[in-house]
Amino acid sequence: DTAVSQTPKYLVTQMGNDKSIKCEQNLGHDTMYWYKQDSKKFLKIMFSYNNKELIINETVPNRFSPKSPDKAHLNLHINSLELGDSAVYFCASSQARGAQAGPQHFGDGTRLSIL
Amino acid sequence: KQEVTQIPAALSVPEGENLVLNCSFTDSAIYNLQWFRQDPGKGLTSLLLIQSSQREQTSGRLNASLDKSSGRSTLYIAASQPGDSATYLCAVIIRGAQKLVFGQGTRLTINP
Numbered sequence: 027d028t029a030v031s032q033t034p035k036y037l038v039t040q041m042g043n044d045k046s047i048k049c050e051q052n053l054g055h056d057t058m059y060w061y062k063q064d065s066k067k068f069l070k071i072m073f074s075y076n077n078k079e080l081i082i083n084e085t086v087p088n089r090f091s092p093k094s095p096d097k098a099h100l101n102l103h104i105n106s107l108e109l110g111d112s113a114v115y116f117c118a119s120s121q122a123r124g125a126q127a128g129p130q131h132f133g134d135g136t137r138l139s140i141l
Numbered sequence: 142k143q144e145v146t147q148i149p150a151a152l153s154v155p156e157g158e159n160l161v162l163n164c165s166f167t168d169s170a171i172y173n174l175q176w177f178r179q180d181p182g183k184g185l186t187s188l189l190l191i192q193s194s195q196r197e198q199t200s201g202r203l204n205a206s207l208d209k210s211s212g213r214s215t216l217y218i219a220a221s222q223p224g225d226s227a228t229y230l231c232a233v234i235i236r237g238a239q240k241l242v243f244g245q246g247t248r249l250t251i252n253p
Contacts, residue, residue, distance in 0.1 A: 132177075132186070
């Protein structure tokens with residue numbers, strides 16, 4: 027019954043590798059997001075998609091590439107992983123966006139550790 | 142640039158007390174403000190969402206207020222319980238930019 031699910035929950039990998047994180051929501055929402063929470067617990071938006079269309083792309087290195095095959099999925103691929111990429115990555119979704127946006131619902135996060 | 146600040150960074154109170162968490166934001170051009178709680182190792186749980194045209198929202202023992210003109214919101218927790226221990230975050234959706242900007246949170250501990 028999980029509303030927003032992310033896989034994997036933990037990801038430990040070597041510097042330089044390429045990895046993907048998957049996110050799925052079963053709430054019927056049309057907007058999905060990726061956030062990064064750093065070691066100081068500060069949450070910052072990375073990307074937002076509405077009905078498979080990219081609407082927010084913050085100042086994120088182009089090693090990060092989101093992909094939305096349909097409005098229920100938003101995956102995050104990261105190339106050439108660096109030490110500074112170590113963080114918790116959260117996926118979220120909401121019904122509509124902007125002034126019409128409802129509450130955002132978050133997944134449990136993916137804890138990425140770069141060795 | 143929108144900045145969201147939460148004070149205090151940490152708060153510890155005895156069980157049963159009423160308490161207030163504070164959130165301030167620098168730009169009043171927002172669509173809404175949302176309060177979340179985050180438990181250790183978990184994602185965020187939405188508590189309350191206040192639209193920019195509203196003054197407050199209530200859910201159970203929680204009451205959130207919004208004063209857009211002064212750039213402030215408060216989260217009032219009545220009759221606190223140990224299960225309320227968590228980090229509480231506030232976030233605003235910036236008008237036009239349509240993105241959530243978060244504060245750094247208040248880590249709340251309720252002592253039995």
